[in-house]
Amino acid sequence: GENVEQHPSTLSVQEGDSAVIKCTYSDSASNYFPWYKQELGKRPQLIIDIRSNVGEKKDQRIAVTLNKTAKHFSLHITETQPEDSAVYFCASLKSGNTPLVFGKGTRLSVIA
């Protein structure tokens, strides 16, 4: 089955710097790649997603890139702010009727 690897497990950045989190997946049939942000004690919240027919997607300070050939995708957060501190999970999906497979998460700390 699908396997999603996520790196790094922890990341600390200074406020205003950029943060990059990388994921790789194993199943070439996967075609949807969401990113979730989970604050302490709260549910995972979808922050951005990308489908396999697109190489890059941007939403204000966050962007996701996808390299289908290499089977990896990345989350980019620019101009980080303390409220970006959270655990971020990448995930992959083969079709709309299958469950998400999650990476192990990255704990991002933005230091003011």
Add this chain to the structure above:
Amino acid sequence: SAVISQKPSRDICQRGTSLTIQCQVDSQVTMMFWYRQQPGQSLTLIATANQGSEATYESGFVIDKFPISRPNLTFSTLTVSNMSPEDSSIYLCGADSPRGYGYTFGSGTRLTVV
């Protein structure tokens, strides 16, 4: 995307007892999923809840321990049976969106077994 109400939000239970967790979605969704999340860990899929058929369980999870119901397209329950302290965790339900992507999650149930 769908909005999911999950209850209870937390509970402390005696070992050997059972707890049923409920999830209500504000729109009809094809698939609902149940995940377990240990503190500081990722989400581990327990099972996929199919309407009108038995749930599909992942390796390591069995129906006798985690019976699931899915009576209609907006509701599902997960029961944690014959609980032991090892079952202490956060349990999350998830659902696909009506368009098939953008899965959302319930607020979670923090279960402590004593």
